[in-house]
Amino acid sequence: MTTLVLGGTGKTGRRVADRLAALDVPVRIGSRSAEPGFDWTDRATWAPALEGVEAVYVSYYPDLAFPGAVEDIEALTALAVRCGVKRLVLLSGRGEPQAEASERIVQASGLDWTIVRCGWFMQNFSEGYLLEAVLEGVIALPVADVAEPFVDVDDIADVAVAALTRDGHAGRLYELTGPRLLTFTDVAAELSRATGRRVTYVPVTAEQYAEAAIAHGVPEEEVEALNGLFAEVLDGRNAHLSDGVQQALGRPARDFADYARANAEAWARP
Numbered sequence: 001m002t003t004l005v006l007g008g009t010g011k012t013g014r015r016v017a018d019r020l021a022a023l024d025v026p027v028r029i030g031s032r033s034a035e036p037g038f039d040w041t042d043r044a045t046w047a048p049a050l051e052g053v054e055a056v057y058v059s060y061y062p063d064l065a066f067p068g069a070v071e072d073i074e075a076l077t078a079l080a081v082r083c084g085v086k087r088l089v090l091l092s093g094r095g096e097p098q099a100e101a102s103e104r105i106v107q108a109s110g111l112d113w114t115i116v117r118c119g120w121f122m123q124n125f126s127e128g129y130l131l132e133a134v135l136e137g138v139i140a141l142p143v144a145d146v147a148e149p150f151v152d153v154d155d156i157a158d159v160a161v162a163a164l165t166r167d168g169h170a171g172r173l174y175e176l177t178g179p180r181l182l183t184f185t186d187v188a189a190e191l192s193r194a195t196g197r198r199v200t201y202v203p204v205t206a207e208q209y210a211e212a213a214i215a216h217g218v219p220e221e222e223v224e225a226l227n228g229l230f231a232e233v234l235d236g237r238n239a240h241l242s243d244g245v246q247q248a249l250g251r252p253a254r255d256f257a258d259y260a261r262a263n264a265e266a267w268a269r270p
């Protein structure tokens, strides 16, 4: 009855794995640092990770919208079926046509599937690539005055674990957002309140963003893909709320202000 948690050391996967372990569900982490190792770029590592596995949580890396993701999800899903997996929960992105292509593959797999389609993670500001920006006090992204309903990763993990361990979630697509639309300027204000330090938001051009990211060591292809993602999903198409957390768990989603208060330690200076 082992559950394989792909990306099990990352933002959602780590929380999913912890919750499963607390429920006494046998967990296998699927990532490059796990044993056996799982690497999306080395398909020879996939079958050993899937051996004896009943359910899989799929958090793809780097992003379902990036080139090659659809092919990887197609191959992994087919292999999961061949290995005898029964249930698969896919972490997906919101407003990304490429992510929807992966969703369709999972939906057609014959497995008991659940899609957890998410807006931008709140934890990008405390555990992800925007942590450094928050610590420096300036968030600079190629995004205009567009509102996004940021979602708490703890809510995502709660939904994923419900789908992995309880009945009633197979064949469901849950679209998860937080309860409030926020622009990046609003986010900076929330973070300023929570940290007691001034955090500002500065919209920049895609070229300025690329220059700064490359200077920080982000590979050029990744910067290009990220710029494409910002332009695509932050063009206003996602500026609306969804009630996936309420649907899946019967409770409201956590607000950004609560997230910021609870995570204030992440921004405490040593």
Ligand SMILES: NC(=O)c1ccc[n+]([C@@H]2O[C@H](COP(=O)([O-])OP(=O)(O)OC[C@H]3O[C@@H](n4cnc5c(N)ncnc54)[C@H](OP(=O)(O)O)[C@@H]3O)[C@@H](O)[C@H]2O)c1
Pocket: 006, 007, 008, 009, 010, 011, 012, 013, 030, 031, 032, 033, 034, 038, 039, 040, 041, 059, 060, 061, 062, 063, 064, 065, 091, 092, 093, 094, 118, 119, 120, 121, 124, 128
């Ligand atoms: N961030 C968002 O706002 C957001 C919103 C909606 C959906 N998503 C989706 O969330 C997923 C990624 O989440 P994230 O960006 O927050 O990353 P993450 O889950 O925080 O971290 C990366 C995880 O992937 C593993 N990993 C990295 N490279 C890998 C590789 N080559 N093969 C296997 N595992 C690898 C890492 O472990 P090791 O280093 O040990 O390999 C770690 O467990 C993407 O599919 C994305 O579409 C993200």
